[in-house]
Amino acid sequence: MPPSSYATTPGILWAPWRGAYLRQSSRRQCIFCDAVKRGPRGDRASQVVYRGREVFAILNRYPYNNGHLMIVPYRHVGQLHQVRASEHQELWEVITLMTEQLTGLLHPQGFNIGVNMGRAAGAGIRGHLHFHLVPRWFGDTNFITTTGRTKVISESLKELHRRLTARLASR
Secondary structure (H helix, E strand, C coil), X not given: CCCXXXXXXXXXXXXXXXXXXXXXXXXXXXXXXXXXXXXXHXXXXXXXXXXXXXXXXXXXXXXXXXXXXXXXXXXXXXXXXXXXXXXXXHHHHHHHXXXXXHHHHHCCCEEEXXXXXXHHHCCCCCCXXXXXXXXXXCCCCCHHHHHCCCCCCCCCHHHHHHHHHHHHHCC
């Protein structure tokens, strides 16, 4: 029988590969600006799946679920009121496009769409506004998530990038 504190005390999941990310992020200005600077030739390494006129879509390297994307304006702006009308329109167009594409590719039963503005709101990448698009399925939170506090992602980012960019190219 586990100790009574088991249910309330979080366990430890060792993730040494995150150390490289954390060390890099302290030296980098912004991962989104880095992806923009790399340009289309760097899209595979940056995990960019789509580039529009003023907005792009990028895979989340630490996804909540398979297919977790972030929709981002090219400009480094941190608040909704700083987004130009044309960027605002394209943000929603790309969110809609990616929702359609992920539906056809992954067949989720729903989506979470949201934005965290500021550290207090949970923004992991502060200063560069971005929308999260997270596919959801019934049962995607199960015993391992609840008791082990561990998330199982069913597809590698490399494979998802390949499949999603191929789907987008064929539309």
